[in-house]
Amino acid sequence: MCFGLLAAVDSLDFEVEEGEVFGIAGPNGAGKTTLFNVIAGVYRPTGAVFFENKNITNLRADEVCRRGIARTFQIPQLFHTLSISDNVRVGAHFGNTDRRRVNDAMEHALAFVGLQGKEGITAGSLNLYDKKLTMLAAAIATTPKLMLLDEPIGGLSPTETRDFVLLVEKVNAELGMTVVVIEHLMKVLTRLSHRMMILENGKKVCVGTPSDVTCDQRVIDCYLGRGNKHA
Amino acid sequence: MVSGSKTKWYSACAVLAALCLLPLAIKDDRHLMHLLILCYMYAVVAAAWDLIMGYARVLSYAQMAFLALGAYTTAMLTLHLNSSPWLGMLAGGAVATVIGLAIGLVSFRLRGIYVGMATLALHIVLPTLIRATRPWGTGGSYGLTDVPSVTVGGYMFSNLYLVPWYYLALGIFVIFISIIYFIIRSTYGLAFVALRDSEAFAKSLGIHHFRFLLTVFAISAFVTGVMGAVYTHYIGVVSPSILGLDMFLLIYIMVMVGGLGRFPGAIIGAFVVVFLNDSLIVLKEFRLVILGSLVVAVMILLRGGLMGIGEHLVRLVGRRVFRGSRQQEH
Numbered sequence: 001m002c003f004g005l006l007a008a009v010d011s012l013d014f015e016v017e018e019g020e021v022f023g024i025a026g027p028n029g030a031g032k033t034t035l036f037n038v039i040a041g042v043y044r045p046t047g048a049v050f051f052e053n054k055n056i057t058n059l060r061a062d063e064v065c066r067r068g069i070a071r072t073f074q075i076p077q078l079f080h081t082l083s084i085s086d087n088v089r090v091g092a093h094f095g096n097t098d099r100r101r102v103n104d105a106m107e108h109a110l111a112f113v114g115l116q117g118k119e120g121i122t123a124g125s126l127n128l129y130d131k132k133l134t135m136l137a138a139a140i141a142t143t144p145k146l147m148l149l150d151e152p153i154g155g156l157s158p159t160e161t162r163d164f165v166l167l168v169e170k171v172n173a174e175l176g177m178t179v180v181v182i183e184h185l186m187k188v189l190t191r192l193s194h195r196m197m198i199l200e201n202g203k204k205v206c207v208g209t210p211s212d213v214t215c216d217q218r219v220i221d222c223y224l225g226r227g228n229k230h231a
Numbered sequence: 232m233v234s235g236s237k238t239k240w241y242s243a244c245a246v247l248a249a250l251c252l253l254p255l256a257i258k259d260d261r262h263l264m265h266l267l268i269l270c271y272m273y274a275v276v277a278a279a280w281d282l283i284m285g286y287a288r289v290l291s292y293a294q295m296a297f298l299a300l301g302a303y304t305t306a307m308l309t310l311h312l313n314s315s316p317w318l319g320m321l322a323g324g325a326v327a328t329v330i331g332l333a334i335g336l337v338s339f340r341l342r343g344i345y346v347g348m349a350t351l352a353l354h355i356v357l358p359t360l361i362r363a364t365r366p367w368g369t370g371g372s373y374g375l376t377d378v379p380s381v382t383v384g385g386y387m388f389s390n391l392y393l394v395p396w397y398y399l400a401l402g403i404f405v406i407f408i409s410i411i412y413f414i415i416r417s418t419y420g421l422a423f424v425a426l427r428d429s430e431a432f433a434k435s436l437g438i439h440h441f442r443f444l445l446t447v448f449a450i451s452a453f454v455t456g457v458m459g460a461v462y463t464h465y466i467g468v469v470s471p472s473i474l475g476l477d478m479f480l481l482i483y484i485m486v487m488v489g490g491l492g493r494f495p496g497a498i499i500g501a502f503v504v505v506f507l508n509d510s511l512i513v514l515k516e517f518r519l520v521i522l523g524s525l526v527v528a529v530m531i532l533l534r535g536g537l538m539g540i541g542e543h544l545v546r547l548v549g550r551r552v553f554r555g556s557r558q559q560e561h
Contacts, residue, residue: 040435061434070435077432079425090425093418094437138436 009034009045010202016146021172021179023193023210025186027223031202032182033074036148039180040064040071051146065095070144074151074182076131080124084115087123088137095142109141112175113167129160136167140175147171149181153188161188168192186224190214198223250401254394264393266505268465271404274501275458277485278411278494279451285492286415286423287447290347293334295479296354297327297452301459302469303361306375309464311368316381320460327456328449335448339441354479358471374470381464388464396465403461407454408498415494419447480519481508484526490536499537 009031016022024032038045041056041064048057056064070091079087085106092106093099110116113133123134132152139147152168153161165188172179183189189196190210198205198213200222206213213219257263280294304326305319314322330353338349365371380388381399388395414420422443425433434440463469472478481504489500504522511518533539 042431042434060439061431062437062439065435065437073432073435077429077435079428079432081428082421082424086421090421090433090438091436094422094433096437135432138432142436 020194023189023196024182026199030199068145070139070142071148072135078123085119088141091138091141105141109137113137146178268400270502270505271400274498275407277497277501279454281486281497283451291350293350293353297455298459299473300327301456302463305460306378306469316464323460324453324457328453331452335445361471376468378467490538493538496538
């Protein structure tokens, strides 16, 4: 994926297994969010993206969504003039091919993230944590098989971080969704991930289990630094 | 929520009943009757434009072109092919829809002001095209006169007795405004608010932006095309002046004064502007200056138009009531 002469993600090749939590980390500008945008159909790559053995490279963002890939954004994206329930309704209504399931999907998503009782509040007036919950609920309401989370806990307090991490684990364990998560906080990422990948300058540095990755000398050199050797 | 929509429903029925009974009160005032008929017709055109500009947020200047396409289609069909005016109206809507879809397919690949320029191109090219195709029966610069009036079961609508026209205009007004209202309240409306608030998020949740824009653009073009045809049968003539700045600005002012994207703002705007325009006729050329200044004033001072005043008042009163109830609690 290139922007003009700049290759943001360059000859990157990796696979995510069904049902796993796959973590992605790397320095700023490594191309993590660009990678998400390529998978989600925002950018057209020169390579190819396969989902459930089908080529989804040239699908639009809304088509990718209906194939079963949902995402959240690093900077919370919301319909700020709409209520929480209408935010989630958009996902339930447009993200599902089966229109009869709209209300069920909406109610379920709201209950799952714990936003019942707040449905009527306008999204623009929410605090950061509830904004992130609303964004996640809307994504869940599209009933995806794969969930892409872009720095889901950025800006949250330690307690909020703990709750959100539990929620992400529940998304994987209870809803059975495959999760790909970008996160800077290595403590959180190593706890969440079954496998991880480190990116630098749009290239894969290494892939493996959290313990493999954090001990890899190349990762320590480019990302963790010496102080984090025993992280 | 439920009681709110019920109140809305009752008040809409009450307004409709009053409009139905209005001819009894007006009696012989043909001028007033004529103005009301124009109100209904312009209101539909303004509301259809508002659907595109206010709700779908597309800067479209093709509205008058759709009106002209509908007008010319029915005039040519009825004059040259002896077609029924009713068929002509439908054909007018259909032609506007087809051209609308074509221009939408091309211009919606663009964004913002570029869509405005692409749609304005259609508006600008039409008068030249009409003049050039005079041999095909468009009437050229002179336009077409003696466009037949509509008939219902042998009864011919006449410009001497306007009551049948009044009810016809009211009927079409009710049907088209209901369609527009239904679109705004449907999931289309939800999709448009979502796309306006965050396009990236809306698309990631499965909204197909292009298809939504195109569908609503086509509906708006159809409604406008039919209205252009009805208008032509009413006044009996059509010429390239339908694409003049006068008409264009008048409808634009209605949308802006009523409040962009604030149903039923465009309708209220149409009624206000038609009567204001009529009362300013004594001022001759200063009329447009005053109307123009009105738009500038509304855009600077009253961003939400007349509907904005209502919202402002509700918020003000709401705050008072809220404060009052809080004081009582203490």
